[in-house]
Amino acid sequence: MNAGLLLLRLLLAGLLLGHAAQKLTGRFGGGGPEGTAAVFESWGFRPGRPMVLLAGTCELTGALLFASGAATPLAASVVLGTMIVAAAPNWPNGPWAHLGGYEVPFVYGALALVLAMTGPGSWSVDHAVGADGMSGVLWAPAVAAVAVVAAAPALLLRRRNLRDRGPAATRTPGAPS
Numbered sequence: 250m251n252a253g254l255l256l257l258r259l260l261l262a263g264l265l266l267g268h269a270a271q272k273l274t275g276r277f278g279g280g281g282p283e284g285t286a287a288v289f290e291s292w293g294f295r296p297g298r299p300m301v302l303l304a305g306t307c308e309l310t311g312a313l314l315f316a317s318g319a320a321t322p323l324a325a326s327v328v329l330g331t332m333i334v335a336a337a338p339n340w341p342n343g344p345w346a347h348l349g350g351y352e353v354p355f356v357y358g359a360l361a362l363v364l365a366m367t368g369p370g371s372w373s374v375d376h377a378v379g380a381d382g383m384s385g386v387l388w389a390p391a392v393a394a395v396a397v398v399a400a401a402p403a404l405l406l407r408r409r410n411l412r413d414r415g416p417a418a419t420r421t422p423g424a425p426s
Contacts, residue, residue: 254370258315261360265312265328272305292338293407293414300403307331315364318373321384322392325365329396332358334403358396365392 271279279285282305286297294300307327314324336351336358346352368375368384375381 251370251372254364254367255318255372257360258318258364258369258373261328261357261364262312262316264357265308265315269305269308269312272301273309293411294334294403295406295410303403304331304335311361315361315369318369318375320380321369321373321375322365322388325361325392326395326399328361329358329365329392330399332361333396333400334407337404337407362389362392365389 270276272285275281282301285301289300290297311324311328314320332354335354339351342349344350344352366389368381
């Protein structure tokens with residue numbers, strides 16, 4: 250089980266690192282802060298550049314914490330909150346990624362919540378410092394609550410920005426009509 254939890258943590262961390270690098274540095278085909286800012290603004294996340302930097306920093310933080318198995322409930326809250334916000338622009342398109350849906354942030358957020366429930370395993374910083382008791386089924390509601398509260402300001406700001414721009418702005422660019 251410990252090997253499986255380590256593998257799960259490292260895979261999720263690698264994917265989150267890739268997304269962070271796309272936003273923060275433009276690597277892996279990403280637009281970097283400037284290029285991604287325009288996309289974020291089209292989704293109602295304004296001002297775009299600070300929102301990109303915040304999202305990328307949250308993904309990077311979650312990736313580093315999950316990779317090391319440190320502060321697992323915090324890592325899960327950061328990632329889940331970020332993924333709740335990331336899913337919002339694609340929510341109207343349904344779940345499937347090939348239709349412009351929210352599948353990817355849903356899976357990443359779900360994996361973060363699973364790790365909050367199971368804990369990072371014995372091969373982790375949390376275990377080495379005796380903090381692995383701060384995971385489990387009882388922690389999952391707290392992790393989810395913190396994530397929702399953390400996501401709320403960005404979602405409310407997006408809602409206000411889209412309302413101010415009118416109904417045409419709520420459609421995700423490039424998504425099927």
